[in-house]
Amino acid sequence: MSWKRDKPEQPPRGYHHGNLKEELVRAAMGLIGEKGPNGFTFAEAARLAGVSPAAPYRHFRDRDELLADVATRGFIVFEAALAQAWDQGRPDPETAFHRLGRAYLAFAHDEPAYYSAMFEAGVPLDASPELRAAADRAFQGLRNASEALIALLPQGKRPPALMMALHVWSMSHGVAALFGRADGGRRPLPMSAAELLEAGMLIYLQGLGLGRGAA
Amino acid sequence: MSWKRDKPEQPPRGYHHGNLKEELVRAAMGLIGEKGPNGFTFAEAARLAGVSPAAPYRHFRDRDELLADVATRGFIVFEAALAQAWDQGRPDPETAFHRLGRAYLAFAHDEPAYYSAMFEAGVPLDASPELRAAADRAFQGLRNASEALIALLPQGKRPPALMMALHVWSMSHGVAALFGRADGGRRPLPMSAAELLEAGMLIYLQGLGLGRGAA
DNA sequence: AGCTCATGTGAAGAGCGCTAACATGGCGCC
DNA sequence: GGCGCCATGTTAGCGCTCTTCACATGAGCT
Structure with missing residues (x-):
């Protein structure tokens, strides 16, 4: 029955x-x-x-529009997660910055659906104005953090904040896409993706003159 | 007619x-x-x-196997392109290394089909032994280059070559995936992807102590 | 109470992945 | 040279998806 x-x-x-x-x-x-x-x-x-x-x-309208909607929501949640991690650069920009990196990877790992829709599904960024706007806001968060870090450098040695933000995003996305997902089949590592990104960021910041105690 | x-x-x-x-x-x-x-x-x-x-x-056998075949061929061509750019580190590792970076982006840009199949199609690395082998060989090329660069550093300050290779791959892939394709709809930049990667790599190397003339 | 329109249903066409049964002819073997 | 095997092609067809169209329903406003 x-x-x-x-x-x-x-x-x-x-x-x-x-x-x-x-x-x-x-x-x-x-x-x-x-x-x-x-x-x-x-x-x-x-x-x-x-x-x-x-x-x-x-x-x-069609399947793609649903995907774009998921991506848009993803960017909104993403931006919120990054903003919370950054916490306006408290207690100091370096500490906050490393929290930011961990938050990026945590998002990619914990929200595979969002991350997929945002970066892997091939949704064009201009599928909708809302999507573009949400993505822009998220990137702006990274850019603001970069600016705060750069402000720690002496005036003559400051790189463009936009460039630094792009570097940070690139490295984060690269690590997340290549090693950060649980979707088996990719390469096994001797270290976690979070550790890898953290180390990479430390080296990068060192290169900018933001090494430990250099500020 | x-x-x-x-x-x-x-x-x-x-x-x-x-x-x-x-x-x-x-x-x-x-x-x-x-x-x-x-x-x-x-x-x-x-x-x-x-x-x-x-x-x-x-x-x-099915559609996926064709995709995996394209990816495998892609890794083979990719590895050849990287090896040619590296040219065994001549005339010096730094120069060769920057050639390598440009070659990476050039490949992503000029061979969108290969790059898509390799990194964006979601083909699992172990779809076939040949695929895994080809991918491993390509990565090994990056790793060898990293080792040559690291050898320029004084013994106490050498990071693990594997880690450096992963960083290089991550940043390259991040730049290529986010900004390096001609597939409109992604973000417009004030600089080319190649310049972006070049600058990022310079900063990263600087952080390792491989800055200009530091060797 | 009655109308309207947003939101649901069912049927249908076109295209795709994949399988099964059948056709063709290139090549090795006698 | 003729024969037969079997790799490689074909047609037919199932089940699924995306999408559209005409139609049904009922929630909420007047």
């Missing part, structure tokens, strides 16, 4: 779902997180949300 | 193609290069090669 609940946790709903858009996003994130951005399927997200395959089209 | 050649360069062939595997790889690379690793379709590659949609399965 079968109880009426064929699917788990299916609070009976009427013809209208009421909160479909959010549920689709959550379903999509679950799929992306476990099967990668390509394993995700519009139809399957609909199935998980308990609606017909055509229903999602009332909320997203 | 139409000349008999409906499709360009279609030398009439019999039932058997004769060189289908190679032609499929070339078709796949064309598609990946212009539409990304997801835009590539097994069926379309077959169409480009002028065979039926089922024919590719005589040469590749």
Whole structure:
């Protein structure tokens, strides 16, 4: 015999779902997180949300728009995480900066769905103005942190903050993309991705003249 | 009126193609290069090669195997390009090292199909032993270069070569992935990706104590 | 109470991955 | 030189996805 609940946790709903858009996003994130951005399927997200395959089209123009939406939300959460880690450079910029690096990797590791949608799914940055804006704000956070660090240097020896921010982002993304994910199949390391990035950043800062005690 | 050649360069062939595997790889690379690793379709590659949609399965178990094959070839070409740029560290390791960096970006820029298959398509490194071997050889090239540079440092101040190679790869990949592609939609920069990487590497080397004239 | 429109459903077309059964003919063997 | 094997091609078809269209439902405003 079968109880009426064929699917788990299916609070009976009427013809209208009421909160479909959010549920689709959550379903999509679950799929992306476990099967990668390509394993995700519009139809399957609909199935998980308990609606017909055509229903999602009332909320997203197409599959790519859902992906872009996830990426946008990702950048927003990302920026918040970075801002919290940076904490306005307290107690001092160097300490805060290393927290920032760890936060970057933690995000990539703990939010694979967001990170995938943001950097691996091939979503063009200008898929929507909101996406671009969210990405810009996140980058601006990195840039502000870079500026605070650079301010510790004597005037003659200050590199452009934009360049430094780009370097930081590049190295962080490189480490995260190549070694930071749990998605087996990539290279095993003698050190954790976090340690690798931390060491790399220390060397980089040293090169700028921000070595320990140099300030 | 139409000349008999409906499709360009279609030398009439019999039932058997004769060189289908190679032609499929070339078709796949064309598609990946212009539409990304997801835009590539097994069926379309077959169409480009002028065979039926089922024919590719005589040469590749499935779509992923073709992708892995492209990635493997990519790593081989990549390793050759890096080795040529490194040129055994001549005339001196620093000069050769910067050539290496430029070669990395040039490869990412000039061979988008290879680079996509290698780093963006989500092909697991152990999809085949050949793939893993090719990737390992490429990395070994970077590692050897790192070792040569490190040898310039006084004994007490030498970091692990493996770590340095990982840093170099991370930063290179980060720059290439975020800013180095022509696939519009990403961020416009006040400097070229090559300049960005060059500057980053200079700062990093400076941090290691390999600054100009420090050797 | 009645209307309207956002939000759902079902059916359907086109395309893709992949398999199975069948066709062809290049090449090695006698 | 003729024969047969089997690598390599073909056609047919299943199940799935994305997407669109016409239609159904009912929540909320007037």
